[in-house]
Amino acid sequence: MERTYIMVKPDGVERGIVGEIIKRFEQRGFQLTALELIHPTKELLEEHYCDLKTKGFFPSLIEYMSSGPVVGMVWTGKDAVKTGRKMLGETNPLNSAPGTIRGDFCIEVGRNICHGSDAVESAEREIALWFPRGVKTVARTHSIHSLF
Numbered sequence: 001m002e003r004t005y006i007m008v009k010p011d012g013v014e015r016g017i018v019g020e021i022i023k024r025f026e027q028r029g030f031q032l033t034a035l036e037l038i039h040p041t042k043e044l045l046e047e048h049y050c051d052l053k054t055k056g057f058f059p060s061l062i063e064y065m066s067s068g069p070v071v072g073m074v075w076t077g078k079d080a081v082k083t084g085r086k087m088l089g090e091t092n093p094l095n096s097a098p099g100t101i102r103g104d105f106c107i108e109v110g111r112n113i114c115h116g117s118d119a120v121e122s123a124e125r126e127i128a129l130w131f132p133r134g135v136k137t138v139a140r141t142h143s144i145h146s147l148f
């Protein structure tokens with residue numbers, strides 16, 4: 001089963017959108033596999049966003065992301081990475097369709113309330129980075145395809 005790393009950014013936590021984001025992933029049928037509220041260090045964020053080091057917005061991105069606690073989550077299920085990105089919407093909320101998380105809750109690229117892994121390899125890298133003690137997936141006993 002595929003896993004993805006979804007993170008509610010400091011603005012999403014401050015605005016109280018954590019529950020709404022969890023609800024959408026649960027509703028869609030994904031399994032919550034790990035969850036942690038953490039106030040990340042700049043070092044951790046620089047590692048998370050290492051691909052963006054050369055971008056002009058990198059310093060302000062690190063400032064924003066370290067400005068308060070974030071909620072990091074691992075969600076498991078079929079095509080979790082691609083579906084997770086679709087549920088989040090585009091990086092710039094301007095291009096995010098209504099019905100997506102960014103399309104429904106934000107207007108600024110620099111305050112876009114959530115992160116989602118962009119590939120299976122980056123998901124595994126991010127899960128190892130944010131959950132260094134490991135993540136255990138418990139097999140579901142209550143299927144969404146229950147026969148009752």
Ligand code: RTP
Pocket residue numbers: 052057061090091109110111112114115116117118
């Ligand atoms: P994320 O990693 O946060 O899920 O975002 P993403 O893949 O959709 O986009 P990425 O290019 O990786 O950018 C990471 C985050 O940097 C901020 N950003 N600001 N000012 C700007 O032009 C700009 N561009 C990107 C956003 O918070 C974006 O989510």
